[in-house]
Amino acid sequence: MRPVIRGNHPTDGQGNDIVFNHYSKSRGPLIGRIGEYCSYCEMHLDSSLAVEHVKPKKHNPEEELHWDNFLLSCTNCNSTKGQEDVDLNEYLWPDTDNTFYALQYEEGGLVSPSDRLNGNPALKQKAQDTITLTGLDKQPVNAPAASDRRWINRREAWDIAVESKSDLVNNDTPEMRRQIIRSATARGYWSIWMTVFEDDADMRRRLIEGFPGTCNACFDANNGYAPVSREGGQC
Ligand SMILES: [Zn+2]
Numbered sequence: 001m002r003p004v005i006r007g008n009h010p011t012d013g014q015g016n017d018i019v020f021n022h023y024s025k026s027r028g029p030l031i032g033r034i035g036e037y038c039s040y041c042e043m044h045l046d047s048s049l050a051v052e053h054v055k056p057k058k059h060n061p062e063e064e065l066h067w068d069n070f071l072l073s074c075t076n077c078n079s080t081k082g083q084e085d086v087d088l089n090e091y092l093w094p095d096t097d098n099t100f101y102a103l104q105y106e107e108g109g110l111v112s113p114s115d116r117l118n119g120n121p122a123l124k125q126k127a128q129d130t131i132t133l134t135g136l137d138k139q140p141v142n143a144p145a146a147s148d149r150r151w152i153n154r155r156e157a158w159d160i161a162v163e164s165k166s167d168l169v170n171n172d173t174p175e176m177r178r179q180i181i182r183s184a185t186a187r188g189y190w191s192i193w194m195t196v197f198e199d200d201a202d203m204r205r206r207l208i209e210g211f212p213g214t215c216n217a218c219f220d221a222n223n224g225y226a227p228v229s230r231e232g233g234q235c
Pocket residue numbers: 038039040041042043073074075076077078
């Protein structure tokens with residue numbers, strides 16, 4: 001899950017906080033900050049991108065219009081997460097934690113808690129609970145008409161990333177590297193690309209810079225852009 005920076009409340013030309021009279025009005029500013037991607041499954045969405053309340057508005061009506069309570073999500077993540085009240089401290093969040101550090105991605109588009117958390121069972125449990133909350137561990141099923149296509153799209157992204165890496169071996173030019181970033185940003189699933197290009201620091205840097213609002217402080221530029229703990233976060 002890509003760690004993102006939502007940034008401070010958007011302001012108008014006079015420096016005053018823009019008042020959102022409906023939460024949907026925040027969609028544009030959110031897209032400008034963190035791009036047209038689901039904050040949880042990382043799918044790129046040209047449409048149907050919902051303003052997601054981290055703390056559901058049903059249980060937290062006072063935060064219905066709070067900028068700090070907004071992310072973007074697809075309909076599948078949004079509906080899986082649902083309206084159940086959540087204790088923020090029981091889960092990991094892409095706007096406050098290094099959620100890439102906490103989750104791992106594998107061939108087939110499978111998502112699980114990262115082995116990095118093996119020494120910290122409590123944190124590992126939170127990573128698992130985060131996956132369950134958003135439904136990122138839904139089992140692949142052979143159902144061409146399934147409406148929840150997140151795992152299928154993630155698997156495809158994995159395969160394309162692997163092919164791209166192979167192409168790069170045969171034709172390693174700055175143009176090819178830029179083209180791969182264009183493919184990645186058009187498709188989404190940043191974490192998949194970051195995983196496949198784990199041993200290529202230059203590509204990792206390009207991926208961090210290419211997806212708007214990625215928290216670059218979550219990665220160590222002196223160590224191949226390996227994920228590091230996020231300041232102020234649980235991981
Ligand atoms: Zn999603």
